[in-house]
Amino acid sequence: MKSLRQSDERKEPLRDVPFQLLSRFPIARWAPIPLRLIVGYGFMEHGFAKLARGTDAFATILHAIGVPGSHFMAWSTILIEVIGGLAVILGAFVALVSLPMAAVLLVAMFTVHLPYGFSSIKLMAVTAAGAQFGPPGYETDLLYLACLAALVLGGSGPLAIDDLIRRRTNVGNS
Numbered sequence: 001m002k003s004l005r006q007s008d009e010r011k012e013p014l015r016d017v018p019f020q021l022l023s024r025f026p027i028a029r030w031a032p033i034p035l036r037l038i039v040g041y042g043f044m045e046h047g048f049a050k051l052a053r054g055t056d057a058f059a060t061i062l063h064a065i066g067v068p069g070s071h072f073m074a075w076s077t078i079l080i081e082v083i084g085g086l087a088v089i090l091g092a093f094v095a096l097v098s099l100p101m102a103a104v105l106l107v108a109m110f111t112v113h114l115p116y117g118f119s120s121i122k123l124m125a126v127t128a129a130g131a132q133f134g135p136p137g138y139e140t141d142l143l144y145l146a147c148l149a150a151l152v153l154g155g156s157g158p159l160a161i162d163d164l165i166r167r168r169t170n171v172g173n174s
Contacts, residue, residue, distance in 0.1 A: 029157060029158055030157060030158060031154075031157065032091075032150070032151055032154060032155060032156055032157030032160070033157050033158070033159065035147045035150060035151055036088050036089055036091055036094075036151065036156060036157070036160070037089060038147070039085070039088050039144060039147045039148065039151070040085040040086065040087075040088035040089030040090075041085065041089065042085070042144065043080075043081045043082075043084055043085030043088065043101060043144075044081065044082055044085035044086060044089075045085075046081050047077075047078045047079075047080075047081030047082035047085060048082065050074070050077070050078050050081070051078055051082075055071070055074050055075060055078065056071075056074075058074040058077070058078070059071045059073075059074035062074055062077075065111050065112065066111075067107075067111070077104055080097075080100045080101060080103075080104050081101075081104065083097070084097040084098075084100060084101045088101075088148075088151070090160070090161050091156035091157065091159065091160020091161050091162050091163065092160070092161035092162060093161075093162065094148075094151050094152060094156045094160075094162055095152045095162075098148045098149075098151065098152050101144075101148060102145055102148055105141045105144050105145050105148075106141075106145075108141055109138045109141040109142075113135075113136060113137050113138040113140075113141055114137075114138055116134070116135045116136060116137040116138075117137040117138075118137045118138060118139050119136075119137045119139055120136040120137055120138075120139040120140040121133065121136070122134035122135065122136070122137070
């Protein structure tokens with residue numbers, strides 16, 4: 001009979017659990033790719049939209065909601081969205097870039113979206129011009145946060161720079 005101590009020594013490190021689970025279902029290892037593409041593109045799109053309208057316009061919005069150093073924060077947010085989004089698409093340093101990306105989402109959620117409730121879609125009216133929507137709630141922020149958490153905890157998946165780095169590091173340690 002094995003002692004409890006011996007069975008504990010055979011346990012795999014907690015960080016390897018997602019890789020073990022993914023190895024049981026070969027197609028599941030591809031699940032992070034759509035998450036990376038959607039989250040990365042979404043962040044980049046928001047960053048490029050802010051650039052297209054002009055950084056001064058975004059800085060004015062930040063100033064109006066009481067964000068200190070609005071011009072610095074405008075540029076910081078745009079860079080986080082564009083560079084972080086690209087890094088997520090590439091699967092590069094996802095755990096690292098997810099921290100400032102999550103911070104951007106939390107600030108948006110608590111300063112802008114929270115007063116409008118959960119739902120991201122609020123149909124206000126349907127007119128001859130089409131559907132009219134109200135301000136979005138925090139639902140989409142939570143979805144982005146959940147996707148980032150899934151990528152950090154479960155890994156970036158195949159075709160990711162993080163995966164390539166992990167494999168090279170494992171080969172170098174062998």
